[in-house]
Each structure stands twice: as C-alpha cells, then as structure tokens.
Amino acid sequence: MTKTLRPLIAGNWKMNGLRKDLDEIAAIRDGGVKVGGAVEIVVCPPFTLLAAAASLCEGSGIGIGGQDCHPEKKGAFTGDIAPPMLKDCGATYVILGHSERRLIHGESDALIRDKIKGVQAAGLAAILCVGETAEQRSTGQALAVVGEQLAGSIPRDVSIEGLVIAYEPVWAIGTGLTPTAEDIAEMHGFIRAKLEESWPGKAATVRLLYGGSVKPSNAAKLLAIANVDGALIGGASLIAADFLAIAAACPV
Numbered sequence: 001m002t003k004t005l006r007p008l009i010a011g012n013w014k015m016n017g018l019r020k021d022l023d024e025i026a027a028i029r030d031g032g033v034k035v036g037g038a039v040e041i042v043v044c045p046p047f048t049l050l051a052a053a054a055s056l057c058e059g060s061g062i063g064i065g066g067q068d069c070h071p072e073k074k075g076a077f078t079g080d081i082a083p084p085m086l087k088d089c090g091a092t093y094v095i096l097g098h099s100e101r102r103l104i105h106g107e108s109d110a111l112i113r114d115k116i117k118g119v120q121a122a123g124l125a126a127i128l129c130v131g132e133t134a135e136q137r138s139t140g141q142a143l144a145v146v147g148e149q150l151a152g153s154i155p156r157d158v159s160i161e162g163l164v165i166a167y168e169p170v171w172a173i174g175t176g177l178t179p180t181a182e183d184i185a186e187m188h189g190f191i192r193a194k195l196e197e198s199w200p201g202k203a204a205t206v207r208l209l210y211g212g213s214v215k216p217s218n219a220a221k222l223l224a225i226a227n228v229d230g231a232l233i234g235g236a237s238l239i240a241a242d243f244l245a246i247a248a249a250c251p252v
C-alpha cells in the first residue's frame with residue numbers, strides 16, 4: 001500500500017537511561033542520518049538526558065522529545081516539568097497520555113487535554129497515546145474506549161495539524177503480543193474517521209502510530225498496515241541497531 005505521510009518512528013525510553021547511554025543516542029543519530037529524510041526519527045529519553053541528547057542530535061534531523069509534562073508554563077509545581085522547559089532543552093515533541101501515566105499516575109482525559117494545550121502553546125508537537133486494556137478488548141469495548149479517549153483528550157479549540165496519535169493497546173506493551181493486522185487496521189481506520197468527524201479535511205494529515213511490542217522482526221508487517229504512519233517503540237528503542245532496523249522497515 002502506498003503511504004502518503006512521512007513516517008514517524010519514535011522511541012520512548014521510559015525510565016531508562018544514564019549518561020553513559022548517550023552513546024546509544026549518538027548511534028541512533030549516526031544511523032538515522034543514513035536512513036535519510038524519508039523517515040522522521042525521534043527519541044524521547046528521560047528528562048535527565050534531554051538537553052544532552054538534543055545537543056548530540058543538533059543539526060542531524062533526529063528529533064528529541066519529552067515523555068510527559070505539566071499543563072502550565074511555570075509555577076509552584078514541585079517535581080514537574082513545563083512545556084517551555086522541554087522546548088528550552090531542544091525538544092520538539094512530547095508524549096502525552098501514555099497508558100503508564102493514565103494507569104499508574106491516574107491521569108484523566110481532561111488533564112491530558114490541558115497538557116496538549118500547554119504543549120501546543122509552547123510550540124511543541126504532542127504524541128497522544130490511546131489504547132484499550134486486555135479486558136476492554138476481550139469484552140468488545142476497544143473502539144468505544146479509544147473513541148472516548150480521543151473525544152476527551154483532544155482539545156476542540158486548537159488545530160490538530162502537527163498532532164500525532166499513537167494507538168497502544170495496553171496489553172501489547174512490553175508483552176511480545178500484538179493485535180492482528182486486521183484489528184490494527186480497524187482501529188487506525190476508526191481513529192482516522194473520528195478525527196475527520198471533528199476536523200473535516202484535516203484528519204488525513206495526522207500521523208497515526210502503532211505502539212506495543214514493535215520489534216525488527218515484526219516491524220515491516222506492522223508498518224505496512226493501512227493508516228499506520230509509523231511506530232512508538234519502547235524496549236526496542238533502547239538498542240540503536242534494533243531501533244534503526246525498525247526505521248529501515250518503513251514502507252517509503
């Protein structure tokens with residue numbers, strides 16, 4: 001299938017990475033430059049490595065992103081990081097609403113919506129994560145759950161241009177399990193249609209990523225699915241060779 005949007009391959013390092021691991025980011029930079037501009041590559045390290053990673057990647061075309069942020073631009077919020085701080089570090093993207101934030105930190109759609117507003121106000125692009133649990137999938141609620149997450153967490157009063165949405169079934173994260181190609185195609189088609197309902201004429205410009213146990217061995221198959229415009233990768237993004245192999249599997 002011909003893909004029209006530039007694929008985005010984003011790595012979510014989660015709570016992994018010390019300064020010595022910047023070597024891996026340098027390797028991603030060097031290999032990513034060779035993959036060429038056909039695929040956009042972004043690495044989201046922990047906050048502690050953001051500035052150093054951005055400095056390493058400056059001018060290379062490899063992007064850097066945060067994994068979360070506070071909705072406000074500054075203030076008395078001990079321990080939090082504001083969107084302008086991410087921008088100041090050299091980040092261009094922020095992952096928001098990851099299921100680990102929703103489930104472990106109790107983040108609501110309303111909070112995620114405010115974060116998206118804050119991120120856009122700072123001139124950053126949000127990667128909004130949505131996805132159902134195993135129980136929701138097995139009881140036939142997957143589309144309804146994701147539909148609610150989209151309706152609740154995307155601000156209506158801002159443009160969706162530049163927004164990225166990552167469909168990450170909770171049960172596929174770090175488990176080695178992935179949905180069938182048919183189920184991913186159904187969900188991504190559903191997300192595209194939902195966006196089109198609210199933002200007519202704009203949905204086709206939004207990149208929809210798949211995330212959950214993406215590996216070099218399954219990347220080509222997953223990335224070829226209709227309406228899959230890239231991937232959000234956890235574990236495999238920690239190893240430059242694996243992450244780059246996934247980027248190289250993009251159908252461009």
Ligand SMILES: O=C[C@H](O)COP(=O)(O)O
Binds near residue numbers: 212233
């Ligand atoms: O944000 C990334 C996802 O949680 C996927 O993680 P994973 O590739 O380790 O399954």
